[in-house]
Amino acid sequence: MQLTAKVKEILSWYESDNPGTKANLARILMEGKLGGTGRMVILPVDQGFEHGPARSFAPNPAAYDPHYHFQLALDAGLNAYAAPLGMIEAGAATFAGAIPTILKVNSSNSLSTTKDQAVTGSVSDALRLGCSAIGFTIYPSSEYQFDMMEELRELTEEAKAAGLAVVVWSYPRGPMLDKTAETALDICAYAAHMAALLGAHIIKVKPPTGAISLDAAKKTYENSPVEDDAAKRIAHVVKACFNGRRLVVFSGGEAKGADALLGEARAIHAGGGNGSIVGRNAFQRPRDEALKLLSDMVDVYKA
Ligand code: FBP
Numbered sequence: 481m482q483l484t485a486k487v488k489e490i491l492s493w494y495e496s497d498n499p500g501t502k503a504n505l506a507r508i509l510m511e512g513k514l515g516g517t518g519r520m521v522i523l524p525v526d527q528g529f530e531h532g533p534a535r536s537f538a539p540n541p542a543a544y545d546p547h548y549h550f551q552l553a554l555d556a557g558l559n560a561y562a563a564p565l566g567m568i569e570a571g572a573a574t575f576a577g578a579i580p581t582i583l584k585v586n587s588s589n590s591l592s593t594t595k596d597q598a599v600t601g602s603v604s605d606a607l608r609l610g611c612s613a614i615g616f617t618i619y620p621s622s623e624y625q626f627d628m629m630e631e632l633r634e635l636t637e638e639a640k641a642a643g644l645a646v647v648v649w650s651y652p653r654g655p656m657l658d659k660t661a662e663t664a665l666d667i668c669a670y671a672a673h674m675a676a677l678l679g680a681h682i683i684k685v686k687p688p689t690g691a692i693s694l695d696a697a698k699k700t701y702e703n704s705p706v707e708d709d710a711a712k713r714i715a716h717v718v719k720a721c722f723n724g725r726r727l728v729v730f731s732g733g734e735a736k737g738a739d740a741l742l743g744e745a746r747a748i749h750a751g752g753g754n755g756s757i758v759g760r761n762a763f764q765r766p767r768d769e770a771l772k773l774l775s776d777m778v779d780v781y782k783a
Pocket of ligand 1 (some may be wrong): 527649651760
């Protein structure tokens, strides 16, 4: 496989990584319809853990089958498929080598009141299953944020030594943040920056709104305002990720109309984000509709 100049440039940003980690990043970046462009669309399916099986899969019952998601990601020509241990294990032989996988190694669930996640997979699981990366969520601002960051530090050290890439879901939440604050621009950029500082290769955040939440940051944003435009907000988050030297993808969120999702993708593209990581908006639609939507998203990123 001939790496494109764009992918070579991206790999050069990760100056400390060993050839194994770079090869795994290249696998993800060269895969699927966006292979070689530096843009990505990834399918994450850990919602069964996070929200429960019925809330996740009842809208499209075929999605109860773990094989469905591997096949969807493959048929849509996506860059990678991310899921917790059991989901990856359930298709590991059938889909070995078919598409890069990201083992989600911690998970939350809706039967808890604490903003925390349990470690539910390991680096050796990821290696055994042929995954390209581990995925880990932190909740900046939660009462458990420092424990989560310390768990991530250990797993990141181990993953990098084993030649894996690290994908960090950085989702601010906790007692000092209300719903508006969780996706406020300053908080989102801060959360993305911390993921970069923790050594993430790929950073995943929710698309930011125009709100500014942290009192201590308000003066700075008044003096250096970010234009009220979705693409400019994405560009601000990208800047917070080492001035664009880290890959940043944005999540899809709850089920919404195709136009809204494609509008977000256009803003991510225009703002220099590297792509989308879209779960419910893909697998909760009937397969044909999902394939059409994912194909339209790929087209946005190809432009
Ligand atoms: P969606 O596209 O379905 O939002 O998936 C992205 C994701 O990060 C999943 O990986 C995760 O299960 C879910 O969102 C968590 O969402 P939340 O923390 O908001 O409940």
